[in-house]
Amino acid sequence: MTNEAIDYTQEPQITTIPVTSADIDVTIEAPLNRFPSRRWWIALGVTLSVLAFGLFAVTMIQLKGLGVAGFNQPVAWAFDVTNFVFWVGIGHAGTLISAILFLMRQRWRNAIARFAEAMTIFAVMCAGMFVTVTHLGRVWLMGYLFPYPNQHGLWINFNSPLVWDVFAVSTYFTVSFAFWYLGLIPDFGTLRDRAKYRYKKIIYSLLSLGWRFSNRHWTHYERLYLILAGFATPLVLSVHTIVSFDFAISILPGWHSTIFPPYFVAGAVFSGFAMVQNVLVLVRKMFKFEHIITIKHLENMNKVMLLTGSMVGYAYAMEFFMAWYSGSQFERFVFLNRALGPYAWAYWTMVSCNVIFVQGFWFKKIRTSVPVMFVIGILVNVGMWIERYVIIVTSLSRDFLPSSWGHFSPTLYDYGILSLGFGLFFTCVLLFVRFLPSVAMAELKSVVDGAQVKNH
């Protein structure tokens, strides 16, 4: 990366070296055709072990009861809901990259959109699992969450944000999946035509639904893609807003704050981008995609992290100020308790990771240095996970009446819950890069140099 000044009269390059459509086919298809490397197998082994530990933990929780994890009164929500919010948040970055940047005509998004969307789907799957599997004492009754006619004559409680969550996360998953799959159809077509083995050809033919690359189809396809992107954008906002409603509709100090909806959305994008940046740093190195997923992409993601991190910082400041301004002793206490009480270690970790370290991205040198940005990304992930932990556990452990106060300590099974998410997510990511094209070939082809007509 050179330090020469940017010439603003020129369109920024999408790729660092010129690539043709044929190059893209060859490069992106390559990992799908060769037997995975030893590193991939080792990585898969690690993630599967983590996942196995998670499955063990949730099985034990179902057999013995929720008490084997640290749940108690008053802290009835801890690792389960923290992870739920964390993973839904991670999902939002994917949709932002694929839908919102598309609507903003930011063509650089094409190289990373496919990966981001896949991460969204996996993250939302993980999140859905947290509220159904880890959270419920009797998992097999999770069907009660859905409004089906039954002999009790009962319906779900439409007034409850937990029910809103059911609809929000299900819709988010379905629409993201539709959007992702829509993008995959032309790529499956290309893979079908390049398939060297019959079994692969059959699979890709089925998956491509018979896509013929006809322009009469592209017309409708493009239009629908735009419409889905247009729907996915408010969907992203609404899903994390509804997640924030889980807390904000209560009367608990530290939870009941009107800024929660946009604060959570900004936080979701913030943590999501950190995760996407981290994973892309690894993927581009492993598959040698550095000329397609360029430093510019990473730098742009870091800028988004700086922006959303600042929004999160703004929200912290607003909450803190209003707690004082309100004059309410309960509100004031919550914030003093966060900074100085038994969970102060969590609070200060959160503030350093989310507000302080990320400020490094003001400096171009840091924004464009891969090792440093990777570390900051990890710190942000840690910080954002802890932020949800701070919000949930500090407010629950010490609310209005001191006689109701209690303490939460995680047990082995809580760490099991944590492992379940990371295990499942990274296993899915590894499987994804092995079996599916991790860059959207058709989309990338449409934005490289020479792809479109200059004068029309």
Next chain:
Amino acid sequence: MSGQSSSTEYLNKPLPLITRSIGWGLLLLGAVCYVLGYLVDVRHAAFVHVVNFLFLTSIGVGALFLIALEYIAGAVWSVPMRRVNEFLAALIPIAALMGLLLFFHLHDLFPWVNAEAVAHDATLKMKEPYLNVNFFTLRFVVIFGLWTVFFYLFTRNSLKQDIDKDQKHTRFNIGLAAAFMPVFAIGLTVIAIDWAMSLEPLWYSTIYGVYYFSGIVLAGVAAATYIIVKLHEHGYFPQLRRDHFYSLGTLMFVFINFWAYIAFSQFLLVWYANMPEETYWFIDRWKNGWEYVSVLLIVVHFAVPYFMLLSQDSKMDLKRLKFISIWVLFAHMLDLYWLVMPSFSTSPVLSWMEMSFPLLTIGLVVVIFSWKMKRQNLIPLGDPKLGRGLEFRL
């Protein structure tokens, strides 16, 4: 690049005399109404003055925000039209002057100015370190001061670039834009809290700043859109295409949705928790006639613009864009009225003061434009992204 040299002749074209005269006329009429208003009913005039002050600030600082946003996001479609926002941002120091006039009437507006009332109320006493006239004044001066500095720097660099065509001005402005954002965010939050929220000093909402922000951006976009479309129709921006207008329409559509989202979030959370210390603010806006204004606000600020700008074609239709821009500006005014006026009276008042004070704002905008267009290019000739901006396709 193509299109630049041939359009020089259009750029230094001043506004026609009739427009300038209308501008001055409205300005004077508005000023007279202000004076009359204060002579007739000081308290009422002061409240309407606050509404108008916040309205003027929204347009000015909204325009400045759009300029900063363009630099930071690296957008190209808005470059040919950026000068319009630079002119609108000149409203910031003027809004400051308008706000300064209000300092003669703080005791008519804010309950916490009254030392006796504060002494008798424990909660107000607790807020006293923030809600006192000295700190209030300091905040006002610092924020508008900083905003004026940013306005000056942005526009000076842009104008300098017209002459020397040096890309270093763009680079500087990008850095400036990044620095501006936190100043903007904190500044608008403080102004909203100070001038609107503290009219009800016992009530608070953490999202209030974001709410005002959504209105600010809408006001900036709407004002800019109307002016750009009007000027384009009269031949001042001949190279603009439907692609540019579509982007303006989309921006407005997005922020209509954003406003509705923030407004609804605030309402839902207060409604759901049902705590009397929070709900009274909304209940005050749901009785004695205010309920009609609240419903009108939803219809005018969300329902109508949403459906009018939903289809792709509508965002490119110039007539519709002009209509919706004025509509949205009116809707924002209504929004500020709904925020502020219930602290003045328990039932809504619509008098000649509410109708006439905004004339001052309109007059000011026209006068500023006529003044600036005589002296400055309407298109930022020296901007390196101008060529890409003019050629912008969706």
Next chain:
Amino acid sequence: MMQNPLYSITALFDLPDEIIHAADKTSKAGYTRYDVHSPYPVHGMDHAMRLNTSKIGYFAFAFGLLGALCAVTFISWVTISDYPLVIGGKPFWSWPAFVPVSFEVTVLFASVLSTLAMIVLYFKFPNNAHPLHDTHYMKQVSSDKFGLSIQAEDPKFDEKLIKEFLKTIGGKEITSIYFEPEELSHGQKLFDLKFIGVLLVVALTVSASTYFTLNKLMYMQPFNWMMVQNKLKAQQASGLFRDGIGMRPPVEGTVARGFIPYAFKGKPEDAGTYLVDPLLPTKEVLDRGKSKYLTFCSPCHGNFARGDSRLQGQFPNPPTLHSDKVRSWPDGRIYHVITEGQNAMPSYTPQISPENRWAIINYIRVLQRAQNAKESDLK
């Protein structure tokens, strides 16, 4: 092969500019049944092919509206009509709370249904039996070349002319594409055997799993754990107690909630002195007293309290209630008799609530007055 019918004639191009011009010229030449193939959408192609803008947006809007309508109607029906519950003190139709779900369902319907509509209706997918599949042409256009395909169905089709035309507009590798036999018979029928088969399989799987889950699985370990609970049910034996009976009488001295122990046990005179009729002889009280009297008292005491039992000798007749003795008893004394019983009459506390006893007493007074009416009563 000459037997296979011709589908189209195709040509390949290298650059997007070339294909745009080619499409433009093809439209100008008057061909309508033709298509352009590209590995990615080329901007400006719609205009060159004289295609109208896609109407899929209207579908999305309609589906969205449908979603909104379904959500709002369903939720309103559930909360107002089918099972109204007061939740959080809010009214039944708490519309702000319905907004999040309605919004999500709107987006869900709009997105998923338009995607399905496009894939199934517009594209008629899945369709892997199209003549262009598995051709060299398709392999090129799915990778990095652009293609033009003029179909035999076009009214102006003339094989030789088209080949010439394609050469003039710069097409390379001009080939004829023929139908394969299985592709001819392919049609998008709703009653396609494979499709019906898939539907059947899905329906069977879903019903079988639902049946199994709800009717069988719920009764298996560990899902049936809460069916076996360590609580004592009525009539159940229990080893905790020496006599093995699970149901225990209340402990000595226990008083049921709302129960006031009778203070005049064995003290009829005190009952007469201290107990006072709390009920006024209103029509409701007297009607109730009459109905309770007829139910509980008349079998022995007779319909008019004359002691003419309806039991006709199967049970000793009680004395008449119109005697001077009973008429001079205070109300509380009668209450005592009903409560404690007297001689052959058992206690009626299990059957008649205290309030009803007073109602009966009021009625008895009415009967007594009726049987011993004075001239003055008739006025």
